[in-house]
Amino acid sequence: xxxxxxxxxxxxxxxxxxxxxxxxxxxxxxxxxxxxxxxxxxxxxxxxxxxxxxxxxxxxxxxxxxxxxxxxxxxxxxxxxxxxxxxxxxxxxxxxxxxxxxxxxxxxxxxxxxxxxxxxxxxxxxxxxxxxxxxxxxxxxxxxxxxxxxxxxxxxxxxxxxxxxxxxxxxxxxxxxxxxxxxxxxxxxxxxxxxxxxxxxxxxxxxxxxxxxxxxxxxxxxxxxxxxxxxxxxxxxxxxxxxxxxxxxxxxxxxxxxxxxxxxxxx
Numbered sequence: 001x002x003x004x005x006x007x008x009x010x011x012x013x014x015x016x017x018x019x020x021x022x023x024x025x026x027x028x029x030x031x032x033x034x035x036x037x038x039x040x041x042x043x044x045x046x047x048x049x050x051x052x053x054x055x056x057x058x059x060x061x062x063x064x065x066x067x068x069x070x071x072x073x074x075x076x077x078x079x080x081x082x083x084x085x086x087x088x089x090x091x092x093x094x095x096x097x098x099x100x101x102x103x104x105x106x107x108x109x110x111x112x113x114x115x116x117x118x119x120x121x122x123x124x125x126x127x128x129x130x131x132x133x134x135x136x137x138x139x140x141x142x143x144x145x146x147x148x149x150x151x152x153x154x155x156x157x158x159x160x161x162x163x164x165x166x167x168x169x170x171x172x173x174x175x176x177x178x179x180x181x182x183x184x185x186x187x188x189x190x191x192x193x194x195x196x197x198x199x200x201x202x203x204x205x206x207x208x209x210x211x212x213x214x215x216x217x218x219x220x221x222x223x224x225x226x227x228x229x230x231x232x233x234x235x236x237x238x239x240x241x242x243x244x245x246x247x248x249x250x251x252x253x254x255x256x257x258x259x260x261x262x263x264x265x266x267x
Contacts, residue, residue, distance in 0.1 A: 120250065198213075
């Protein structure tokens with residue numbers, strides 16, 4: 001066996017030792033058990049929270065609609081209960097007419113009968129003292145001529161006028177009865193009559209449908225009373241026409257159907 005030079009032998013010995021050490025390291029348990037964890041980055045398809053079950057939104061919407069319907073049924077039942085007990089659907093009490101006017105008359109169903117002589121004496125005559133008049137309807141505002149209640153409400157400034165007009169709109173909505181408003185800077189003229197009135201029968205066999213005609217009914221009286229109750233801040237009304245010049249019978253009221261607003265008819 002040939003002997004290698006000492007320097008070369010040392011190189012070989014060191015190389016051998018390095019290779020032997022690496023082999024020993026690979027065979028050791030510490031090298032084989034190195035952690036091999038891998039960090040998983042979140043992607044757009046990876047949700048960060050649990051997704052709702054299929055149909056979740058549909059179920060939620062259905063439950064909400066069911067709750068709304070149930071509340072509406074409950075409110076409707078309470079409203080019918082109050083009406084059957086003689087109350088109103090609103091929690092607030094109806095406005096009380098101002099002094100000088102009788103109690104608020106009931107609202108008849110449509111078509112409403114024309115005022116009788118007794119109703120005119122009881123409900124209409126007191127309105128004459130509040131500056132209400134009976135005039136013929138304006139041909140440009142009403143399709144068929146009719147007698148109607150008319151009054152001009154005057155105020156000292158615009159704010160009380162605006163408050164009054166808001167109250168008029170609210171009364172129209174609650175009463176299901178509408179008027180004509182002729183507004184100026186600080187005043188408004190109210191004209192009201194019933195389009196679906198019911199005149200008296202000319203003979204016992206006259207059909208009800210043929211008697212429907214516009215005129216003044218208890219609905220108009222009731223509407224005027226409610227306006228007087230909310231007309232806060234109005235100026236003292238002027239009696240351009242005295243109560244004696246106003247109609248006091250059903251026949252005299254009917255005579256105003258064809259008269260102009262400037263003409264006066266003593267009833």
